[in-house]
Amino acid sequence: MTNGKTAFIAIVGRPNVGKSTLINGLVNTKVAITSPKPQTTRNRITGILTEADRQFVFVDTPGMHKGKDLLNKRIDKTAVSALQDVDIALFVTDRLMGAAERHIIRYFEQSQIPVILVINKIDLLENKTEIDQIILSYIGAYPFDAVIPVSAKDGTHVERIKEAVLPHMSDSPFFFPEDMTSDQTEKQRMAELIREKILYHTEQEVPHAVAVQIEMMEENKEANTLDVSALIIVERPTQKQILIGKGGEKMKRIGTEARRDINKLLNVKIHLTLWIKIKKDWRNRPTDLNAFGYGD
Ligand SMILES: Nc1nc2c(ncn2[C@@H]2O[C@H](COP(=O)(O)OP(=O)(O)OP(=O)(O)O)[C@@H](O)[C@H]2O)c(=O)[nH]1
Numbered sequence: 001m002t003n004g005k006t007a008f009i010a011i012v013g014r015p016n017v018g019k020s021t022l023i024n025g026l027v028n029t030k031v032a033i034t035s036p037k038p039q040t041t042r043n044r045i046t047g048i049l050t051e052a053d054r055q056f057v058f059v060d061t062p063g064m065h066k067g068k069d070l071l072n073k074r075i076d077k078t079a080v081s082a083l084q085d086v087d088i089a090l091f092v093t094d095r096l097m098g099a100a101e102r103h104i105i106r107y108f109e110q111s112q113i114p115v116i117l118v119i120n121k122i123d124l125l126e127n128k129t130e131i132d133q134i135i136l137s138y139i140g141a142y143p144f145d146a147v148i149p150v151s152a153k154d155g156t157h158v159e160r161i162k163e164a165v166l167p168h169m170s171d172s173p174f175f176f177p178e179d180m181t182s183d184q185t186e187k188q189r190m191a192e193l194i195r196e197k198i199l200y201h202t203e204q205e206v207p208h209a210v211a212v213q214i215e216m217m218e219e220n221k222e223a224n225t226l227d228v229s230a231l232i233i234v235e236r237p238t239q240k241q242i243l244i245g246k247g248g249e250k251m252k253r254i255g256t257e258a259r260r261d262i263n264k265l266l267n268v269k270i271h272l273t274l275w276i277k278i279k280k281d282w283r284n285r286p287t288d289l290n291a292f293g294y295g296d
């Protein structure tokens with residue numbers, strides 16, 4: 001494999017600060033789903049960018065927070081352990097330093113890695129003084145390698161992050177083929193896209209109670225389609241009702257939007273069938289968590 005400069009870069013921060021939006025912008029591909037709901041990302045997601053003799057391996061992580069159920073505990077562990085396997089971390093924030101941020105900085109101190117502070121969502125700030133105030137609140141909290149204000153949404157200054165990573169790259173063979181953008185399987189990416197649509201169309205506890213599993217994926221030569229059957233897992237009958245919606249409206253919309261995105265991702269026509277299954281308290285059952293892709 002090609003020799004060049006490589007780096008593994010973890011993207012960490014509180015839920016909802018824009019980590020997944022940022023990784024998608026950095027690698028110019030939608031490798032991670034995003035949504036306005038906190039705790040969208042549940043797994044470690046790799047986004048690979050190869051440019052000439054450089055390979056950046058970004059690792060998106062779930063938002064760090066203290067959750068009660070076993071799923072949340074595993075999710076938090078995923079984010080923390082990602083720090084052990086990387087050369088540098090991007091600490092993404094969108095507000096003044098507070099207790100939650102201090103909690104995350106403690107993990108940086110433990111792993112002793114270089115950290116770039118990324119102030120995201122600057123498009124929402126009124127003026128430069130607000131950005132300066134946020135930066136000031138972090139000064140002295142950790143010896144940050146660099147501080148970069150960005151807007152992951154519109155791409156402002158996102159390129160600067162790669163420049164700041166350059167000094168931390170080391171000579172090594174590439175870890176992934178040059179055309180690869182993610183190490184997720186097609187099934188994982190499909191399941192995530194379906195979950196993303198559910199996150200957009202449901203409120204309160206429902207988004208957090210949902211898991212998605214691809215049950216079947218089969219080429220249909222006659223119809224020239226890929227037939228996909230997915231299982232949506234919820235915890236309670238009421239949640240199932242909410243997902244189905246009046247006259248099946250909501251389920252239909254989720255299916256249509258997911259199919260459109262999967263078509264785009266795989267560049268084939270998809271025939272998508274969605275099933276809903278109730279699994280009481282799956283978020284606290286190790287066997288269910290393992291089966292749904294949230295292994296320990
Ligand atoms: N205005 C604005 N919104 C942003 C920006 N970046 C992300 N967002 C929005 O913030 C919300 C959360 O974005 P995500 O990328 O899913 O956040 P995350 O940090 O990955 O969240 P978790 O996976 O839950 O930890 C979404 O509605 C995004 O569209 C930005 O630069 N500006």
Ligand SMILES: [Mg+2]
Nearest residue numbers: 019020040041
């Ligand atoms: Mg995310």
